[in-house]
Amino acid sequence: xxxxxxxxxxxxxxxxxxxxxxxxxxxxxxxxxxxxxxxxxxxxxxxxxxxxxxxxxxxxxxxxxxxxxxxxxxxxxxxxxxxxxxxxxxxxxxxxxxxxxxxxxxxxxxxxxxxxxxxxxxxxxxxxxxxxxxxxxxxxxxxxxxxxxxxxxxxxxxxxxxxxxxxxxxxxxxxxxxxxxxxxxxxxxxxxxxxxxxxxxxxxxxxxxxxxxxxxxxxxxxxxxxxxxxxxxxxxxxxxxxxxxxxxxxxxxxxxxxxxxxxxxxxxxxxxxxxxxxxxxxxxxxxxxxxxxxxxxxxxxxxxxxxxxxxxxxxxxxxxxxxxxxxxxxxxxxxxxxxxxx
Amino acid sequence: xxxxxxxxxxxxxxxxxxxxxxxxxxxxxxxxxxxxxxxxxxxxxxxxxxxxxxxxxxxxxxxxxxxxxxxxxxxxxxxxxxxxxxxxxxxxxxxxxxxxxxxxxxxxxxxxxxxxxxxxxxxxxxxxxxxxxxxxxxxxxxxxxxxxxxxxxxxxxxxxxxxxxxxxxxxxxxxxxxxxxxxxxxxxxxxxxxxxxxxxxxxxxxxxxxxxxxxxxxxxxxxxxxxxxxxxxxxxxxxxxxxxxxxxxxxxxxxxxxxxxxxxxxxxxxxxxxxxxxxxxxxxxxxxxxxxxxxxxxxxxxxxxxxxxxxxxxxxxxxxxxxxxxxxxxxxxxxxxxxxxxxxxxxxxxxxxxxxxxxxxxxxxxxxxxxxxxxxxxxxxxxxxxxxxxxxxxxxxxxxxxxxxxxxxxxxxxxxxxxxxxxxxxxxxxxxxxxxxxxxxxxxx
Numbered sequence: 031x032x033x034x035x036x037x038x039x040x041x042x043x044x045x046x047x048x049x050x051x052x053x054x055x056x057x058x059x060x061x062x063x064x065x066x067x068x069x070x071x072x073x074x075x076x077x078x079x080x081x082x083x084x085x086x087x088x089x090x091x092x093x094x095x096x097x098x099x100x101x102x103x104x105x106x107x108x109x110x111x112x113x114x115x116x117x118x119x120x121x122x123x124x125x126x127x128x129x130x131x132x133x134x135x136x137x138x139x140x141x142x143x144x145x146x147x148x149x150x151x152x153x154x155x156x157x158x159x160x161x162x163x164x165x166x167x168x169x170x171x172x173x174x175x176x177x178x179x180x181x182x183x184x185x186x187x188x189x190x191x192x193x194x195x196x197x198x199x200x201x202x203x204x205x206x207x208x209x210x211x212x213x214x215x216x217x218x219x220x221x222x223x224x225x226x227x228x229x230x231x232x233x234x235x236x237x238x239x240x241x242x243x244x245x246x247x248x249x250x251x252x253x254x255x256x257x258x259x260x261x262x263x264x265x266x267x268x269x270x271x272x273x274x275x276x277x278x279x280x281x282x283x284x285x286x287x288x289x290x291x292x293x294x295x296x297x298x299x300x301x302x303x304x305x306x307x308x309x310x311x312x313x314x315x316x317x318x319x320x321x322x323x324x325x326x327x328x329x330x331x332x333x334x335x336x337x338x339x340x341x342x343x344x345x346x347x348x349x350x351x352x353x354x355x356x357x358x359x360x361x362x363x364x365x366x367x368x369x370x371x372x
Numbered sequence: 373x374x375x376x377x378x379x380x381x382x383x384x385x386x387x388x389x390x391x392x393x394x395x396x397x398x399x400x401x402x403x404x405x406x407x408x409x410x411x412x413x414x415x416x417x418x419x420x421x422x423x424x425x426x427x428x429x430x431x432x433x434x435x436x437x438x439x440x441x442x443x444x445x446x447x448x449x450x451x452x453x454x455x456x457x458x459x460x461x462x463x464x465x466x467x468x469x470x471x472x473x474x475x476x477x478x479x480x481x482x483x484x485x486x487x488x489x490x491x492x493x494x495x496x497x498x499x500x501x502x503x504x505x506x507x508x509x510x511x512x513x514x515x516x517x518x519x520x521x522x523x524x525x526x527x528x529x530x531x532x533x534x535x536x537x538x539x540x541x542x543x544x545x546x547x548x549x550x551x552x553x554x555x556x557x558x559x560x561x562x563x564x565x566x567x568x569x570x571x572x573x574x575x576x577x578x579x580x581x582x583x584x585x586x587x588x589x590x591x592x593x594x595x596x597x598x599x600x601x602x603x604x605x606x607x608x609x610x611x612x613x614x615x616x617x618x619x620x621x622x623x624x625x626x627x628x629x630x631x632x633x634x635x636x637x638x639x640x641x642x643x644x645x646x647x648x649x650x651x652x653x654x655x656x657x658x659x660x661x662x663x664x665x666x667x668x669x670x671x672x673x674x675x676x677x678x679x680x681x682x683x684x685x686x687x688x689x690x691x692x693x694x695x696x697x698x699x700x701x702x703x704x705x706x707x708x709x710x711x712x713x714x715x716x717x718x719x720x721x722x723x724x725x726x727x728x729x730x731x732x733x734x735x736x737x738x739x740x741x742x743x744x745x746x747x748x749x750x751x752x753x754x755x756x757x758x759x760x761x762x763x764x765x766x767x768x769x770x771x772x773x774x775x776x777x778x779x780x781x782x783x784x785x786x787x788x789x790x791x792x793x794x795x796x797x798x799x800x801x802x803x804x805x806x807x808x809x810x811x812x813x814x815x816x817x
Binding site: 087088091095100105111121326334337345349 | 435438443448459461464468470476480484531536540770790
């Protein structure tokens with residue numbers, strides 16, 4: 031297999047894993063205020079992210095770094111064309127990280143309240159903007175020999191906003207299910223109920239998204255040419271249905287796995303549909319950025335493949351180990367006992 | 373100002389801000405790991421309390437280092453797209469490896485360390501902070517191999533309108549990158565040593581937790597003495613490789629205008645950039661600069677005048693930054709030596725002057741780090757990749773000056789706020805001591 035294809039697969043996997051993991055961080059960051067009834071409960075909910083969020087975020091840096099190393103032209107053009115939305119994502123991610131790490135570094139209600147508000151903003155904006163960005167990548171960016179012909183407002187088109195809404199609802203449900211399974215008692219019941227409530231609009235938006243995709247993008251062409259790939263979007267739908275079914279059965283862990291599967295498969299659906307493009311041009315197909323015309327040299331790709339195949343499994347290994355260490359449910363009692371930790 | 377100037381300014385602001393947090397992380401992670409290891413080995417509770425106290429300050433600093441680091445990766449693509457396209461084939465590799473092999477490790481194990489106190493064994497807990505310490509230092513290695521390549525490009529050919537990697541091993545073993553790594557990491561250890569000594573001194577003089585803070589001071593003094601000597605020695609080799617591979621930068625660092633052999637080292641130099649000469653150069657030691665540059669007192673040094681004007685770096689900024697860093701570096705060795713000798717003889721409590729001055733010295737190693745980066749980056753101008761690609765060719769074509777104005781103002785305000793929060797929290801928690809209680813006001817006279 032050509033190295034470009036290996037790296038395309040890796041590129042898709044890095045983004046998919048990133049959204050699956052940071053997705054519940056964002057979701058939790060957005061819903062914590064609606065689930066927690068008092069300060070201790072809030073610390074409990076946010077405490078479920080404590081040991082893992084930082085490791086989750088690195089998947090984004092790796093996805094970015096991998097794009098730079100394997101597809102430098104795409105990295106360069108994507109980041110400079112999407113300057114303003116990326117800047118907003120960057121500021122939000124900084125705000126989110128600082129909010130999570132500093133909210134417990136000072137006693138006092140106002141201090142925590144302000145950082146909690148920062149956490150909501152820092153979780154909401156990246157979710158929405160990543161959705162808008164990927165929606166626009168799916169339909170293609172207006173670029174040709176003269177460069178890029180868009181701006182922040184051309185990105186806010188109906189399909190871009192729809193994808194933004196899809197990401198928001200996906201992560202809101204994902205985060206609520208995460209809290210449901212990581213906590214117990216009342217908190218868990220409340221987040222479970224919230225996830226069920228959010229599931230209906232998610233289903234509605236997902237259906238509209240699947241239909242609109244046929245008109246706004248060329249993503250389905252690859253599936254029509256190769257129907258076996260249809261298994262991927264079908265799995266996404268099964269994951270979505272599974273989330274709801276397991277929630278109703280009170281099986282929050284299985285619901286979480288289902289919702290994780292949905293996110294993975296949604297991203298894979300988009301990535302498979304893009305192939306061999308990384309960013310299609312919406313105005314001149316000759317200027318689409320493909321894995322062949324924007325990649326690094328075979329030598330670099332070979333070395334980076336060796337690096338990735340060595341280290342990514344190790345990373346997955348110790349991250350799974352981390353989730354095992356912290357597999358216990360976080361309770362308000364623990365939170366009180368650990369004092370300043372949360 | 374155009375998008376180029378603004379992008380350069382923005383890179384300088386965001387890199388300098390990021391590098392307020394990095395050096396302390398590099399050094400303090402090592403010290404905290406050492407403290408926890410001592411606790412696991414001896415069972416002595418004081419080491420545990422030290423681990424927790426310094427660990428808390430470490431975490432505040434670490435959080436800001438991590439979040440401001442994301443900016444750096446984004447910025448290459450956002451503001452320097454032409455550069456990224458041109459060098460991505462070789463420059464992207466170390467950045468991607470840094471994320472995969474080092475950053476994952478540090479971000480995952482910091483979570484285990486913070487939340488794992490009663491979840492894993494004492495030994496495994498100490499191992500996790502060592503992994504964080506090693507991973508942060510490993511992170512620095514990959515980033516500095518990337519920067520080392522910009523300074524002394526190796527292992528590439530120009531092909532397909534870009535620099536393509538042909539020898540990964542050459543980039544991996546680039547002596548410039550390794551010297552930069554040694555020099556940078558050791559400078560971070562000096563920052564951490566002065567940070568710990570300064571805060572410990574503040575408490576000792578208030579007779580607060582004397583045993584714990586004397587122990588901290590002793591540890592930091594030894595660490596500071598060793599690192600300040602080593603950073604100087606490595607710095608000497610670093611300067612030599614600059615002389616050899618970046619002659620224009622070296623000439624600017626020392627303000628050498630004429631090409632000549634057996635160049636003296638002048639203690640007193642006042643550059644006159646307009647007149648392309650030094651208006652004052654006095655107190656010279658014959659042949660010493662040649663010796664510094666090539667470890668041979670007869671060697672020839674290329675002067676600035678042998679370079680076309682548009683290929684000379686800003687002389688005054690490079691020269692002043694380098695001189696000031698050098699003076700600070702010498703001062704660090706002297707202060708660490710004094711601090712170490714006094715601490716070893718258990719004379720801290722009877723040296724109130726030393727204790728009084730140490731907290732005020734905390735900013736100086738930080739300043740030296742910033743000056744060092746100014747020498748490295750300003751001195752490389754007008755090149756972004758020395759001798760291969762100019763900075764002015766690297767800026768993104770798709771961005772307007774309005775966009776960069778907005779982002780630069782945004783960064784300045786946002787980072788200003790974060791810097792304020794950081795200083796506030798560090799001051800508060802370092803004053804509070806290990807039990808979270810402010811010390812009484814009685815002082816050692």
